[in-house]
Amino acid sequence: MQINFDNERPIFIQIAEWIEDAILAGAFPEETQIPSITEFSVNYKINPATALKGINILVEEGIVYKKRGIGMFVAAGAVKKLKEKRKEQFYDNFIRKLVDEAKRLEISKDEVINLLERGYDHEYRN
Amino acid sequence: MLGRNGAGKTTLLNIITNRIFPDTGEVLIDGIPVKENDDALKKVYMMSENNFYPAGMKIKEIYRWTKEFYPDFDTEYANKLADMFELSLNKTVKSLSTGYNSIFKIIIALSVNTPYVFLDEPVLGLDANHRDMFYRLLLEKYSESPSTYVLSTHLIEEVSNVIEHIIILKKGKIIKDESREDLMSYGYAVSGKVSLVDEFIIDKNVIGIDSIGGLKSAYIMGQVPKGNLPEGLEISKMDLQKLFIKLTDN
Numbered sequence: 001m002q003i004n005f006d007n008e009r010p011i012f013i014q015i016a017e018w019i020e021d022a023i024l025a026g027a028f029p030e031e032t033q034i035p036s037i038t039e040f041s042v043n044y045k046i047n048p049a050t051a052l053k054g055i056n057i058l059v060e061e062g063i064v065y066k067k068r069g070i071g072m073f074v075a076a077g078a079v080k081k082l083k084e085k086r087k088e089q090f091y092d093n094f095i096r097k098l099v100d101e102a103k104r105l106e107i108s109k110d111e112v113i114n115l116l117e118r119g120y121d122h123e124y125r126n
Numbered sequence: 127m128l129g130r131n132g133a134g135k136t137t138l139l140n141i142i143t144n145r146i147f148p149d150t151g152e153v154l155i156d157g158i159p160v161k162e163n164d165d166a167l168k169k170v171y172m173m174s175e176n177n178f179y180p181a182g183m184k185i186k187e188i189y190r191w192t193k194e195f196y197p198d199f200d201t202e203y204a205n206k207l208a209d210m211f212e213l214s215l216n217k218t219v220k221s222l223s224t225g226y227n228s229i230f231k232i233i234i235a236l237s238v239n240t241p242y243v244f245l246d247e248p249v250l251g252l253d254a255n256h257r258d259m260f261y262r263l264l265l266e267k268y269s270e271s272p273s274t275y276v277l278s279t280h281l282i283e284e285v286s287n288v289i290e291h292i293i294i295l296k297k298g299k300i301i302k303d304e305s306r307e308d309l310m311s312y313g314y315a316v317s318g319k320v321s322l323v324d325e326f327i328i329d330k331n332v333i334g335i336d337s338i339g340g341l342k343s344a345y346i347m348g349q350v351p352k353g354n355l356p357e358g359l360e361i362s363k364m365d366l367q368k369l370f371i372k373l374t375d376n
Contacts, residue, residue: 005287007362007363007364007365008362008363010307010310010311011287037269038265038266038269038270041265041266041269042262042265042266042269044287045258045261045262045265045287045288046265046287046288047265047287047288047289047290047306048265048268048269049290050287050290
């Protein structure tokens with residue numbers, strides 16, 4: 001799997017987010033092992049200290065945990081925790097930006113709501 | 127270790143490894159002076175761009191001799207790497223292309239198992255596939271048995287995520303010596319209309335300016351200012367290469 005690192009944010013945060021996405025997508029189910037620091041490092045050509053720092057964020061949040069001598073595992077309840085966290089960020093990451101851009105482009109509130117509905121309809125059609 | 131051509135990277139590496147001698151000062155490895163000291167020098171391997179191996183010597187002979195000087199040299203691992211890079215061990219040094227000249231020395235550097243390994247332009251002449259392989263092998267090796275690896279290179283973007291610490295040389299002087307993260311968090315660019323940018327940068331440490339039409343970008347060393355920016359200005363991070371160019375421009 002590919003990660004396209006951007007320059008705007010530290011790499012370790014992007015690694016952590018990538019693992020979160022993979023957990024949410026079911027690629028790493030709860031109670032299964034995630035790749036090792038070395039695997040992350042070699043695969044994405046990043047310094048092992050960077051990979052470790054990214055994974056440590058998730059350890060601190062209780063999303064993954066370490067089994068001594070074996071490796072890192074996805075914690076039970078990780079998906080629920082991540083969904084809650086992402087929901088909290090949803091307003092800041094998406095809604096605020098959407099409203100800002102709509103105002104810049106002078107798109108009315110009603111138009112935005114129409115567009116949202118169109119988005120959902122499109123989703124159903126597929 | 128980064129620096130423009132002629133900045134002194136190879137000279138510094140040669141001094142560290144006792145190949146040339148400093149006019150003043152001395153080099154200590156783990157507290158021991160390296161000057162004519164085999165015990166200190168055994169802890170260090172340097173892969174250099176110049177060839178000091180006999181031109182008619184076969185690669186497998188070179189590996190055998192390396193093992194004489196560096197007992198921890200892992201011949202089996204070296205053979206495995208030669209296989210991966212498709213380097214024939216029966217070839218002589220003089221018959222190798224520029225790329226393979228780098229490859230046979232990279233293989234020594236990765237197999238030598240000294241606490242300090244210096245690589246002077248290790249990817250010189252390597253194609254993209256081989257460079258990719260080298261970075262992965264280096265990271266794997268480093269993850270599994272950490273030694274200090276010092277790379278000098280001009281391919282900054284390629285190593286930007288691989289490295290942990292950055293030393294920048296300019297005209298024989300070290301101008302930066304800090305962690306990659308600190309250095310990267312320290313530089314940013316601000317862009318917008320000329321008048322707005324000029325006002326913003328009055329009290330900032332500006333290391334470079336680009337202008338196009340009525341727009342201006344200023345490159346600044348310092349923490350990204352917190353709080354609201356004046357309307358019409360945009361802040362972006364600098365990548366390592368951009369930062370390097372701005373820091374080492376004349």
